[in-house]
Amino acid sequence: MRRKWWLISLIGIVLVALGSFIFLTRPLRTNERSRPAQHNQIKEQQATPKKVRTAKPWIKLKRPLKLPILMYHSISTGNQLRVPKKQFAAEMTYLKDHHYRTLTTAEAIRALTTNQVPQKKVVWITLDDAYKDNLTHMLPVLERTRLHATINVITGFTHKKNHLSLAEMKQMQATGRVDFASHTVQHLDLSSLSATQQRQEMADSKAWLNHNLKQSTTMLCYPAGRNNATTRRLAKATGYQLALTTTEGFAQMKQGRYHLSRLRITPGMSTATFAALIQVTNQ
Numbered sequence: 228m229r230r231k232w233w234l235i236s237l238i239g240i241v242l243v244a245l246g247s248f249i250f251l252t253r254p255l256r257t258n259e260r261s262r263p264a265q266h267n268q269i270k271e272q273q274a275t276p277k278k279v280r281t282a283k284p285w286i287k288l289k290r291p292l293k294l295p296i297l298m299y300h301s302i303s304t305g306n307q308l309r310v311p312k313k314q315f316a317a318e319m320t321y322l323k324d325h326h327y328r329t330l331t332t333a334e335a336i337r338a339l340t341t342n343q344v345p346q347k348k349v350v351w352i353t354l355d356d357a358y359k360d361n362l363t364h365m366l367p368v369l370e371r372t373r374l375h376a377t378i379n380v381i382t383g384f385t386h387k388k389n390h391l392s393l394a395e396m397k398q399m400q401a402t403g404r405v406d407f408a409s410h411t412v413q414h415l416d417l418s419s420l421s422a423t424q425q426r427q428e429m430a431d432s433k434a435w436l437n438h439n440l441k442q443s444t445t446m447l448c449y450p451a452g453r454n455n456a457t458t459r460r461l462a463k464a465t466g467y468q469l470a471l472t473t474t475e476g477f478a479q480m481k482q483g484r485y486h487l488s489r490l491r492i493t494p495g496m497s498t499a500t501f502a503a504l505i506q507v508t509n510q
């Protein structure tokens with residue numbers, strides 16, 4: 228009898244010990260498995276803040292901003308709308324050497340609408356019509372000087388020989404040196420069109436750019452600067468945040484955000500004339 232009890236007790240102890248062992252080792256294994264993951268998470272959390280550069284706060288201006296918006300077209304030779312590559316390169320070098328900040332479309336909208344600037348010397352470079360030489364002649368200059376420009380695209384012209392194709396625009400977009408805005412579908416004088424036709428020109432070009440360049444298109448440039456009260460009302464109604472004309476001068480919000488002036492850069496202009504043209508003191 229005694230021996231039987233002893234045997235039963237022994238089996239009991241073994242079973243309890245086995246049960247405890249299984250019970251204790253289970254959570255331990257889970258912990259071990261999750262530990263490396265936690266380690267990685269901690270590493271990632273520590274690594275992320277180092278990569279994020281804290282953006283400098285923008286400067287709030289006391290007086291309304293006067294923004295030089297440069298207007299170029301083709302970077303080549305031949306007529307009054309074409310600026311030779313050598314001249315364009317000299318102008319970009321001037322901007323770089325004199326520490327100008329070239330704004331993106333988003334930055335220009337922020338600057339004009341909040342009256343703040345990332346730094347005192349700012350300029351917005353725009354090129355109308357999206358000529359193919361913007362890729363072959365302009366982009367290399369922007370890459371070298373590390374500046375930025377905005378190209379105003381006639382979306383119905385992207386299959387034409389002298390204009391940028393969609394593939395070329397995507398290639399330029401990928402460099403981060405260029406962004407794209409609307410210059411309508413067919414480059415017609417908007418002020419001579421019916422409201423329906425105007426709306427179509429504005430909305431269709433916007434939709435084309437949004438879809439093909441995966442962006443939200445916020446700026447409209449009027450063909451030949453032509454616009455009327457209906458144009459400006461529709462520019463707002465079709466979702467643009469501002470629009471550019473060819474009226475000569477610095478852009479100021481008092482002109483109306485759908486009627487902003489620009490500075491035409493003409494062929495043969497000396498760098499000194501260029502420097503004087505864009506010179507403005509914002510405070």
Ligand SMILES: [Zn+2]
Binds near residue numbers: 355410414450451
């Ligand atoms: Zn144009």
